[in-house]
Amino acid sequence: MNNWLDALAWLVDPENLTGPGGVPARTVEHLGYTLLTLVIAAAIALPIGYLIGHTGRGRGLAVAVSGGFRALPTLGLVTVLALLMGLGILAPLTALVILAIPPLLAGAYAGVGAVERSTIDSARAVGMTEWQVFAQVELPLSLPLAISGLRSATLQVIATWTVAAILPVGGLGRFMLDGLPVRNYAEVLGGAIVVILLALVIDAVLAGTQRIVIPRGVKALRLASKRMHA
Amino acid sequence: MLRNTKSRILGGAVAVIAAVAMVGCSSSNPTAPPSSGSVAPASGTVVVGSAQFPENEIIAQIYAQALTANGITVETKLSIGQRDVYLAALQDGSINLIPEYSGNLLQFYDPKTTATSSDEVVAALGDALPSGFEVLDPAKAEDKDSYNVTQKFSTENNVTSLADLAGLGIPLKVGGNPELGERPYGIPGLKDIYGVKDVTLVPISDSGGPLTVNALVDGTVDLADIYSTTPAITQNKFVTLADPKNMILAQNVVPLISSAAATDEVKAVLNKISANLTTAELLAMNELNQGDKKESPETIAKDWLEQKKLF
Known part of the structure; x- marks a missing residue:
């Protein structure tokens, strides 16, 4: 258990808490990378996912393609892309966007797919346009699953940005990649603990958001159906 | 929903911590040498x-x-x-x-x-x-760590040895494994032994492999630590800098x-x-x-x- 004590000592050492290479600065970098990755991935995945969900077309293709993306090993992808794109932030960013797209995409189309057909039919029956059907019925009702997709993507992105530190980029992976070759296991473990805490905190925040954004009607419906099944 | 979410987070947290703890507590030491099977050779062989x-x-x-x-x-x-x-x-x-x-x-x-x-x-x-x-x-x-520059850098700045670097007076970026930041033959050695003032490490964890080589070729770094018997050195016509003060073991x-x-x-x-x-x-x-x-x-x-x- 000595490693754990060393890691905790490392985490509270004032030397590691200040400056551009300190834990707070690296955490901010890590969050920045994560946010940037998710924004780009969402901009790509959500329109496609909702289009698939709304039209009901292309789902098979989306499942196959995003499944293929999921199988790409990110470390290898970062290396290959860095050889093509140079050592900047672009290579790991691309690799991480590719990692984040499948869960976001799946959350979007599965979310729409899970909406009761009769609800959508009713919306059309009362004269809603296709856009209104999407914006006022499908989108809000898809949120529980779509945010599940976002949570899954966020966890993966937070955890996996660490591998980008094989390149000269910042973030919390620096502590692991810098500590390992000089056998500074306190630094490696300390960095890992911060990543885990960060992932848990962000997931808790998203879980809270998930509760807040679920439309009241959906909650009522679920409660009702629970009572019925109970 | 509330209880579900809470218990899910809690469950997740417990699972993660348990997994980490298991790894941490496992008694086998990953750095211990495996026992090698020993069959004594015939004498004279x-x-x-x-x-x-x-x-x-x-x-x-x-x-x-x-x-x-x-x-x-x-x-x-x-x-x-x-x-x-x-x-x-x-x-x-x-x-x-x-x-x-x-x-x-x-x-x-x-x-x-x-x-x-x-x-x-x-x-x-x-x-x-x-x-x-x-x-x-x-x-x-x-076969050892060696600092390399491009032919162009060498000619333009008249640099063939680590001892020439201090006189350059320009900021230098060194590409190489992260440990160069701490090891005596890395950044500390360049500063203390060769008197190079403005030198920073660009950490690239591929032990002088293709990423490091590319960084030197495209000018992301000025010097790169590449093992002295790596074919990329001759393929790219890099100039390996001499080490007159034996900084590198x-x-x-x-x-x-x-x-x-x-x-x-x-x-x-x-x-x-x-x-x-x-x-x-x-x-x-x-x-x-x-x-x-x-x-x-x-x-x-x-x-x-x-x-x-x-x-």
Whole structure:
């Protein structure tokens, strides 16, 4: 258990808490990378996912393609892309966007797919346009699953940005990649603990958001159906 | 929903912590050497081993083929693993000869050594090695960390040695493994030993591999730490900077042998090989192995021996 004590000592050492290479600065970098990755991935995945969900077309293709993306090993992808794109932030960013797209995409189309057909039919029956059907019925009702997709993507992105530190980029992976070759296991473990805490905190925040954004009607419906099944 | 979410987060947290704790508590030490299977060789037989990378296998093949050509009974057990594994194999007698690198070998047995030059290291090895083992004559060939610049940088700034860097007065970026930030032959050495003031590390974790090479070619870094026998150095016409103050630990190729197997005949053969092996030749042999030709260590060793006409 000595490693754990060393890691905790490392985490509270004032030397590691200040400056551009300190834990707070690296955490901010890590969050920045994560946010940037998710924004780009969402901009790509959500329109496609909702289009698939709304039209009901292309789902098979989306499942196959995003499944293929999921199988790409990110470390290898970062290396290959860095050889093509140079050592900047672009290579790991691309690799991480590719990692984040499948869960976001799946959350979007599965979310729409899970909406009761009769609800959508009713919306059309009362004269809603296709856009209104999407914006006022499908989108809000898809949120529980779509945010599940976002949570899954966020966890993966937070955890996996660490591998980008094989390149000269910042973030919390620096502590692991810098500590390992000089056998500074306190630094490696300390960095890992911060990543885990960060992932848990962000997931808790998203879980809270998930509760807040679920439309009241959906909650009522679920409660009702629970009572019925109970 | 509330309770579901809460219990899910809690469950997730518990699972993660449990997983981490299990890894942390596992009693097996991942850095401990695995026990090597030991079968004592027949007496009079030289069993040549090698580390698990191509260059070392090539040298081991040269030793084995040259000894065989001189009528000595040889067995080979190549590609054994990393240093702690093959040195254990040497000590338990399952091999009795292996090509080694002087500096790393010395640091294995004497981590606090201050020797850095080729001569110092070989002299120190005599005392540091466990009894019953010895190193023969070192070759000129060295496989060690080396600082490289592009031909263009070298010409424009008139730089061929680490000693030329201090006078440049421009900020320098060094590409290499993250440990260069702390090791005495890394950034601290460039500052303290060679007086380079404005030098920063650009950490690239591929041990002087293609990412580091690319960074030097495209100008992301000014200097790159690349092992001295890497074919990329000649392929890209990099200039390897001289190290007149021996900041980088010497790594001469040297036969490490158990004294029982070191007969005069064996010594004579191996010393003749060492006298003829240079860094440039080692680099050329690596190129044959890793370049387009992908020749096997066995063939490369055979061709080298034929070309040298030593025996």
